[in-house]
Amino acid sequence: MKEEYYNVIGVMSGTSLDGVDLAHIQFSIKGEKWTFNILESETIPYSSIWVNTLKTAVDFSEFDLKQLNLDYTSLLASIISDFISLHKIENLDAVCSHGHTILHQPEKAITLQIGNLPEISDLINQTVVCDFRVQDVNLGGQGAPLVPIGDRILFPEYDYCMNLGGFSNVSFEEKRSRIAFDISPVNTVLNFYSNQLGFDYDDKGQISATGLINNSLLNELNNLEFYQQKYPKSLGFEFVKETVLPLIERFEIDITDKMRTFTEHVAMQIAIALPNKEGTILITGGGAYNDFLIERIQFHLPTIKIIIPENKILEFKEAVIFALLGVLKLRGQNNVLSSVTGAETDHSSGYIYKPK
Template sequence: MFKHNYNVIGVMSGTSLDGVDLAHVNFEINNNKWSYQIFECATISYSNEMISKLKNGIHFSKTELSELNIEYTNLLGNIISEFIAKNNLSNLDAVCSHGHTILHQPENGFTLQIGNLPEIAKITNEKVICNFRVQDVLFGGQGAPLVPIGDKILFSEFDYCLNLGGFSNISFEKNNERIAFDISPVNTVLNFYANTFGLEYDNKGKISESGNINAALFDELNTLDFYQKAYPKSLGFEFVKETVLPILESYSISTEDKMRTFTEHIALQIGKILQQKTGRLLITGGGVYNEFLIERIKNYLPTIDVIIPDEETIQFKEALIFALLGVLKLRNEINVLASVTGATHNHSSGEVF
């Protein structure tokens, strides 16, 4: 007999490398309808040394990756344990952790999220549900995006759910099934250039706003093969490092102009997905704080009602949804949608330690 209440922690580390998001969540299910309440939450920043390792992990040897996986699992386990202790949390049903994506190559049948080793359960002394992506890739899917089932279950009052993190991704209903896919890089590129000014990010998009659009660069970015592909499709940091940054770096223009051009590129690509659409668009993720980017997105969406929610939902929506994915796994219910990932069938994914 399944429970009606679940007391869990959701843990997420995104490609923008701003740290580990943790959210203590209570879920309740009544008459097949889920509701949630977010309690304590936190973002724990990485050390500069760890940021460097996570950025460069795609170039590591198998041995180096294995060592990084162990190191990161220990780090993540300790972060979770400290969060539990600091907030005096008890009677948890599970810790539901995404881990950190280092390699994402679904076309090669491969995806790697570190921090998902069995030792994490010993470190936290809790039941841990993790490694949500691997099974989907084995079933022929992209292993991403995974958040859309949470959009469907928890945010059904919105017509579209857009996340602006390391990458932008969107989910919505089409022909009575959930559709979702990655749109373009966002903070993986903008933060890279903000870092060259000694900043973690472009505060409110002020640097980007000060630049000018380079028409040739803008056109070259918009004609990349990825944007012509049909969904399901997903992006990894490899795309940024091997394709996008080399294009940007090939132009002898100011960093401000590169950032301005890329901001317009992000907005245009989002606009193309939602052209001539109406309804309510929920936007979450760190990119929400880039006011200039939001202004440019709105420019391309004149008939859409753009909604930016409360702070907790902006910052911790992905941690919230991975908490839900873990609960669904506990119940052996579908937590990955084939309509979104391209897998052979819907399934209940994740490992339980």
């Protein structure tokens, strides 16, 4: 049986606005067995101007969004080109890029990831596979989460795979189908309040740990309509801006108490979301560094074994999986699961752009 190889770069920008994650990855495929090796990897932080722009873009006009898409595509192309040049990367099969989500309203058949314009291929002089969500939404799906097929292919040894980033999401096997959904906001809220205290984020959860739980706020958060919905379901920043933050702001309590209460809320919703409270769970994403949040998750799931991997996988797992989605697209294979998104059918999503 012939072994096949792919030399690709995965590119991811998440809603927590940490920056652009880039990972140079080599995949090998023999039969149905996939393996991967992360070579170079790097996170390029956004400037304060770009952070503010991306935070407020949800309110942009259609005209301003088009200009933002052009500007962000140029920024992303520059970041990718510098990464390729710095690490002297050659003979790439493709650059596989998620882009950055600005709008996500699948119930209205709307999702927008900027940085996925066709000209990015010419700007970096590479084949680019990108814009993975739009087709799924057009097929009646949530357009998210897309990572679960990668969890199934690359991390099958874990009962659950969870990402703690701007939002939390989980994937697992149930009756031979992959199930996945967004659980709740995480760093989109915790970072918002950390910023008010003059910090970029809550380092190891040390700020949240000093606060007190406000039970009235906790109950209102836990009773939000989204948590009563059945999967498939997904979240966008609109939910944070229009629902979660206004709810929290109604309570005139210390910021540390807001953060402590919200941390407890996140941990409780994660525990509720897992159908079986035993087994192993792989946790990745920036929230995995929040020791206090991990402690609270373990408190609510005492019989689950939490596994936090080595740093390259912890930080770049989503970049790795979007690289895999790109490779699957190049191979003409399905890279989105209807059992996860609710689309009409499994399908091979994304666009392939080649430089002129």
